[in-house]
Amino acid sequence: MGLMDLFKKKNSGNVAKDRLKLLLVSDRANCSPEMMEMIKNDIIQVISKYMDIDADALDVKITETESDANNGTVPALFANIPIKDMKHQPKDN
């Protein structure tokens, strides 16, 4: 832990707030863990056609993002997909 982390150490109240905010977005989206798993697997399949990705480290979740249309936030699907190798070039079919 760095020196700055000591000052920035989050108290548990804020941890709870941040966890809840995320949790409730996915709760409200009524998105089951099973469905998230299916989405994740499909994403792996699609992206794997074009590049080598780290399927184990792939992280898919529902968060919130600012919306341009109506001043406010909308749910967003967030996917963090670590790439292992870019050299695998897309094939022209």
Added chain:
Amino acid sequence: MSEVIVITSGKGGVGKTTTTANVGTGLAQLNKKVVMIDTDIGLRNLDVVMGLENRIVYNLVDVIEGKCRLKQALIKDKKYQDLCLLPSAQTRDKDAVTPEQMVELINELREEFDYILLDCPAGIEQGFKNAIAGADRALVVTTPEVSAIRDADRIVGLLEANEMKRIDLVVNRLRMDMVKRGDMMNVNDVCDILAVNLIGAVPDDEQIVVSTNQGEPLVGSNCLAGQAYANICRRIMGEEVPFLNLEEKQGVFSKLKEMFKK
């Protein structure tokens, strides 16, 4: 015009029954005619919080099944003439009552009372559906904990899906010492997350336990929780009441203790 208010939370143990007892008593103190209905069939406890457990003859299921007249089952409060309790059945199942029967019962009570309070059971099953069926508005009770807030959010969603006309939030059991340290979410955090109108913030108060032990609601008494509940009652009636400063009334002792902790 009478108003039917359901007190609900999703999670158990956050203070629905305590809130019902105190809001009911508080509204009676403001000279309103109030009836409280314990809708938790099989697990009744509003009677014991009100200190009326020895007076029960008939209960909610008896009324619905026509075993007695509604008037016979209503128990008058010890202190307030215009406050009544309709206890739930202890030895029956939740399926003994349907939402339609609840609506019918409530409509009968509307003729006589200004406020009809429904103490909802925990959960989102049959008991919950029965309790919200005839309600005009809802008080959602939560504590500043992740589990309670998550359940409250779910309840708010279900109430909205059932077209509840008005939903207000009661944040219960706030511990200001922990909020100050940053180890508990504050009222604003909870309101932000749930996006529901706040109608009351009640501090965690030892006096609540004492009053429950004695079977006498503490609303209106001099402690912070008593004042917080009294304010909720006035807000229910439409009055604009500023929120209490929950940190204000710390005793000299706790202040000293805090100084030494630093």
